[in-house]
Amino acid sequence: MLHWDAETLWQDLEPRAPGLSVEVLAETGSTNTLLLERGRQGLDGPCLLVAECQTAGRGRLGRPWWSQPGQALTFSLGLKLAPANWSGLSLAVGLALAEALGERIGLKWPNDLWLRSEDRKLGGILIEVAPLAVPTQRPGERWVVVGAGLNVAPLPEGQASADTFRTGYACLQEFEPGLTAPQLLHRVARPLLDAVLAFESTGLAPLLSRYAARDVLAGRAVSAGALTGVACGLSADGTLQVRDAQGTVHALHSGEVSVRPC
Template structure:
């Protein structure tokens, strides 16, 4: 097993001026970093925490999907904090913007919560995902947990290479999970602060610059927009889809690219 050296103290020194109460924890293994922080909050521990796991045995994505990770192959972490934005709409997009900008110009965003790697031919493959969950706080407000999982090591070659997962080492062969976390942590915290103050609107143009779906034919799970052409997002982060019956606004659900 590869011995990873996590910059926990350096991260804390970076973040502490903005978040004096924040703790940075690295564990060898846990079921799910999101679940761990949610359970702590339910028990009354609502101090901000950045929790990193080298291995998750029960990692989760959206719609209950599992997220598999092995030490060194993936970066899996969650950031938990009391959070009170005026509107939660578009939060996963703002988080995606912060992460993508911190990593590489080829990292794009697939609405609503996926990070993709786009090659020179315009083909994309999934690089990672974002899972945001909340629990109510006794005195009001909510405790938010922002979970992020990223593939670091390249997936084994398969016959269907275009559908294989992407990995950060395709962009930088020397990049490690700890180094990727070092790039992401501060921009992520800054984005969360900005979103809490101003919502999604300040992130809209930055999201548009990374929007994987815009202009592409898509399928959606929304009954009145089963297929159409993605037309970006609005100021609240909802996906706009042009259909023969007009433009539809999609706030939740699944969206897939329709092959041409």
Template sequence: MLHWDAETLWQDLEPQAPGLSIEVLAETDSTNTRLIERGRQGLDAPCLLVAERQRAGRGRLGRPWWSQPGQALTFSLGLKLAPADWSGLSLAVGLALAEALGDRIGLKWPNDLWLRGDDRKLGGILIEVTPLAEPGLRPGERWVVIGAGLNVAPLPETPQDPDTFRTGYACLQEFEPALTAPQVLHRVAGPLLRAVLAFESEGLSTLHARYAARDVLAGRSVQAGALTGVACGLSADGSLQVRDALGALHALHSGEVSVRPC
């Protein structure tokens, strides 16, 4: 296995999430699946679960996400949250990851990380929420699992993920050749946890300007299902605004459609 130095990372994160555990697996089907099952079983202490290899990782709209040791960083963060409004959590997560990884990283609504100006996919986010059935919960509290996959090294000769053929493949070693998956985890885990906890209390209210600075769709012609128009940034609730050829503004909500530049 790679050297993850989980103890040092735990010392940094546990004060922000008391009871947090950090676990690294050589292989699993899906880190999201493992943590969703824990939540359903009532094992809902905060957990950061990392897998060097995922056999059945999942992306948005059910797309598969494969990973090999060292080629990608795949992990999930599970914890209990009770935000007043869940809308836009994936945007807050994506923003935290992008800012932690540097200026080259842009955001494609609703949950992809792309190289800015290059339209190649660097990573993706999958958030899953399940109810809790234990006493003493805060109003609206749920078990949320935040999964992320980030490409670290160049793609093998025969990519397994069909999404790479649609959007192109990007990886962090293109501009930081010595970067490793454990180093990426140490770079992003703290900002991610802080962003999630801040979202619980503040929602998206303070993030719109920062998101706009990394928005790779803004001002571009996009297609979402049968709708074609110009992307006009986020609305207050995190939906994507698209203006059609007649000037009408449409609000697209995460999970409804796949949006791609024309």
């Protein structure tokens, strides 16, 4: 296995989430699936779960998200959360990761990280929420699992495919050649945990201007199903605003958005 220094990471994170555990697995099907199942069983102490290799990882719309040791960082954070409004949690998480990774990283609504100006995908986020097995006294509290996959290294020869990577493949070693998956985890774990805890208290609103600064869709022609138009930023609740050719602004709460060719 790679050297993750989980003890140091735990010492940094546990004061922010008392009782948190940091676990590293050589291989699992999906870190999200594993933590969701633990939550259903009532094992709902906060946990950061990392897998060197995922064999059944999942992205949005059920798409597979696989990884090999060292090629990508795949991990999930599970904890109990009770925000007043759940809307925009994936946007808050994406922003925290992008800011931890540097100015070259942009955000594609609702939960992808791209290299700015290049339209290549660097990573993605999958958030899943389930009822608590044992309800608590906090209104609306649920078990939430925040999963992330970030490309670290280039793909092995012959693995790149237009079908698999429809928006292109980007990795962090393109501009940080010596970066490893463990180093990346230590960089992003604290900002991610802080962002999730802050979202519980303050929601998305304080983050909108920072998100706008990294929004790769703003001002561009996009399509979402039968709707085509120009993306014009987010509303206060994190919905994507798209202005069609007639000037009508449509609010997208979820779904797949594609950048249209110029």
